[in-house]
Amino acid sequence: MADTMNIVMPLEQEGSKSVVRAWLKKVGDAVKRDEPIVELETDKVAVEVPSPGDGVLASIALNEGDEAAPGATLGVLTLGVVAATSTQKAPIQSRESPAPAVTSRNDSGREMRLSPLVKRLLSDHRIDAAAVAGTGRDGRITHKDVEDHVARGPAKAAAKAPAAPVKGGKIPHDAMRKSIAEHMSRSVAVAPHVTAVFEADFSAIIAHRNKHKDAYAKAGAPLTFSAYIIRAAAEAMKVSPNVNARWHDDFLEVFEDANIGMGVALGEKGLIVPVIKRAQALTLKETAAQLGDVTERARKNQLRPADVQGGTFTISNHGVSGSLVATPIIINQPQSAILGVGKLEKRVVVRSIDGADAMVIKPMAYVSLTIDHRVLDGHQTNAWLTRFVEVLETWPLED
Helix, strand or coil, rough: CCEEEEECEEECCCCCCEEEEEEECCCCCCCCCCCCEEEECCCEEEEEECCCCCCCEEEECCCCCCECCCCCCCEEEEEECCCCCCEEEEEEEECCCCCEEEEEEEECEEEEEEEHHHHHHHHEEEEHHHHCCCCCHHHHHHHHHHHHHHHHHHHHHHHHHHCCCCCCCCCCHHHHHHHHHHHHHHHHHHHHEEEEEEEECCCHHHHHHHHHHHHHHHEEEEECCCHHHHHHHHHCCCCHHHCCCCCCCCCCCCCCCCCCCEEEECCCEEEEEEECCCCHCCHHHHHHHHHHHHHHHHCCCCCCCHHCCCEEEECCCCHCCCCCCCCCCCCCCCCCEEEECCCCCEEEEEECCCCCCEEEEEEEEEEEEEECCCCHHHHHHHHHHHHHHHHHHHHCCCC
């Protein structure tokens, strides 16, 4: 009797949910060790599960759309078989299930397998697979690649086929949207939210960025305002450490490392929060490099589970989409606080010049700290914001 091996759900994230998005092989297909065999989507990232050995996919335990618990068996592999000889039953297809995987060819002419989900998206949007740049392993096209292609090129899509009229109807929630809804509802239910709002003058960091952005870019560190914001937040933790903490029923857990998450918008999909680890120990250049890397991979759907784990504090830069103030920004549980940064705009402010008041125009943004009032009080919140604003407004030109 041939040896078998279970294909096991590899993610062990506390509180994470995973859904089978697409099987990249069908029952009876021969596979090689480490070859992608199934694509999963957690509430935060999409990952490919590789085959644990050489053999044939003998059976599928969880079909597309099924939830996969940590440690769950996804399917069974018959080891050591070189030909597709299995007669096991194929996965049950629901009425909405796409057709089996098909193949296309990439720029090098090599065949690449398209998952059922990708095939359905290409068909729905009338897109030729050859027009989509694949970011998956070996250049394979993922469902996110198709979604990004549609988002980037509406004009090209319209040139190929008339745009369908907007129709009303019911849109099923995907795994990420369900997770966001559950997470937000739970956060509001368990934590009393209070928000304090300050304003910050960005003149100093604009001057610094204008002077150094080209050199940073050459070093692989795109210098965005977000990098300064992360560095200032890490510095502010020194005057109010409990902002970087977690509430438990019997104690307060205060963290030594500031693992700061920065929200990255994913369009209609929602957002994801990659984490900059040990931000308090990083230079501005190191912060910019890491932030640029995780932001790019987040938008390409290439984040690893470790990239979104272990956060102790979160920043929501909602100003990039035009918002002046958003209150309260819902805390990313089980953290104790979240920083909001509003739109940067020129405003008239009063400053003291040579002992006299004067109205001047400055690049200003509202910054807010929403806290869990079980953990923090007003004086700690305001001390944190005071230091945060001070760091931004006194940034040295030479750095």
